[in-house]
Amino acid sequence: MPDQPPILSNVPDSFPWGVLTRRHPDLIATVRRLVPYPPEVQGALDELRDMDTIPPLPAGARDRAAWQVWSAAYVGQKWLDVPFLWAESYFYRLLLEATGYFGSGPWAGVDPFAPQKSAELDSPDLARDLENLGDLVGAPEQDGLSAALTAALWGNRADLGFRMSDPSAQDRSQVDDLVADDSAELWRLLDGGTENRVHLVADNAGRELVADLVLIDRLLETGRAATVVLHLKPQPYYVSDATVTDLLQVLRRLEAAGGAACGIAGRLGTAIGDGRVRVRAHAFWCTPLTFHEMPSDLVAELGGASVVVVKGDLNYRRLVGDAHWEPTTTFRDLTAYFPAPLVALRTLKSDVAVGVDPDRLAHLEATTPGWRTDGTHAVIHVRP
Numbered sequence: 001m002p003d004q005p006p007i008l009s010n011v012p013d014s015f016p017w018g019v020l021t022r023r024h025p026d027l028i029a030t031v032r033r034l035v036p037y038p039p040e041v042q043g044a045l046d047e048l049r050d051m052d053t054i055p056p057l058p059a060g061a062r063d064r065a066a067w068q069v070w071s072a073a074y075v076g077q078k079w080l081d082v083p084f085l086w087a088e089s090y091f092y093r094l095l096l097e098a099t100g101y102f103g104s105g106p107w108a109g110v111d112p113f114a115p116q117k118s119a120e121l122d123s124p125d126l127a128r129d130l131e132n133l134g135d136l137v138g139a140p141e142q143d144g145l146s147a148a149l150t151a152a153l154w155g156n157r158a159d160l161g162f163r164m165s166d167p168s169a170q171d172r173s174q175v176d177d178l179v180a181d182d183s184a185e186l187w188r189l190l191d192g193g194t195e196n197r198v199h200l201v202a203d204n205a206g207r208e209l210v211a212d213l214v215l216i217d218r219l220l221e222t223g224r225a226a227t228v229v230l231h232l233k234p235q236p237y238y239v240s241d242a243t244v245t246d247l248l249q250v251l252r253r254l255e256a257a258g259g260a261a262c263g264i265a266g267r268l269g270t271a272i273g274d275g276r277v278r279v280r281a282h283a284f285w286c287t288p289l290t291f292h293e294m295p296s297d298l299v300a301e302l303g304g305a306s307v308v309v310v311k312g313d314l315n316y317r318r319l320v321g322d323a324h325w326e327p328t329t330t331f332r333d334l335t336a337y338f339p340a341p342l343v344a345l346r347t348l349k350s351d352v353a354v355g356v357d358p359d360r361l362a363h364l365e366a367t368t369p370g371w372r373t374d375g376t377h378a379v380i381h382v383r384p
């Protein structure tokens with residue numbers, strides 16, 4: 001990664017400080033409220049909430065050796081004094097440890113965030129999205145593609161972790177005028193003339209995954225993609241990150257909705273069955289590392305892609321590096337290392353900002369103080 005100090009969380013009232021001191025304790029309280037864990041798990045969660053210094057993973061944890069390497073510089077330090085990106089990732093790993101997710105007891109494999117994810121699938125907002133899918137599927141080809149891309153972009157605006165610390169986020173209106181919009185470049189890359197292999201690195205379950213699946217369906221149906229690889233998380237992460245279990249739930253929800261939604265679920269089921277859509281859940285996606293450190297098997301796999309679409313705020317931080325970049329630094333320069341043509345679809349929900357035109361930046365700074373973190377602004381960046 002280019003030489004730039006990482007963002008820490010030790011500036012009071014800064015965005016990362018709020019995540020560690022407010023969002024994480026709130027999350028633990030929510031998990032305790034929604035899942036009837038036994039006393040020993042509740043105790044472990046309380047311990048995590050009250051922890052001042054960073055502990056190692058317990059002996060016997062299956063990925064202890066890997067975390068020993070990633071955490072050597074940070075164990076024993078205060079949470080607020082270590083890189084924000086690392087601290088959040090390790091917090092979620094410890095939360096799974098506390099709930100017994102990787103253990104051998106009855107709570108093994110139980111997603112502590114499942115009740116929140118299910119509630120989103122039952123929401124009236126999602127029901128409305130699904131009712132409107134008929135218009136999108138029936139639209140002229142490029143209109144349908146553009147609408148699906150827009151939905152996949154804004155589907156990222158209110159992940160469940162973000163909404164928990166900012167409940168009004170869902171109701172704030174999005175600023176449709178994107179901070180950067182390279183979408184024309186994406187359609188040039190996927191011009192339909194060749195057998196395109198698209199990879200989509202997903203972010204959140206629920207409404208966002210629905211929108212991602214609609215985009216995948218449109219890409220396949222219009223011939224813009226011959227095959228798609230959908231990258232999901234191998235385990236629960238950042239509250240709402242999508243796992244294979246979440247994918248299956250979303251497909252069931254689409255089926256149950258009937259109409260165009262059910263048609264999409266049917267086509268995707270067939271495409272998974274005949275190998276045109278492949279589902280992957282690489283361990284790297286839940287590590288505290290930036291994408292500069294992707295393992296060689298993942299580099300090789302992504303390197304064969306016509307386009308890699310990377311979703312969301314956290315993935316964006318991992319793509320460019322979680323640092324206080326000068327916002328006019330170009331996305332292309334910072335992602336030159338990436339092994340394939342790259343598209344980032346991100347609503348801004350943290351301090352990192354790059355690829356912003358100087359005039360737009362001056363306007364945003366003068367008029368909209370929360371533009372980097374309040375989820376109302378978005379970018380489509382392409383590095384061909």
Ligand SMILES: O=P(O)(O)OC[C@@]1(O)O[C@H](CO)[C@@H](O)[C@@H]1O
Nearest residue numbers: 019159162312313314315349350
């Ligand atoms: O990656 P996502 O789902 O778009 O966003 C995740 C997020 O809510 O969590 C992180 C801070 O906790 C930030 O990257 C962002 O605010």
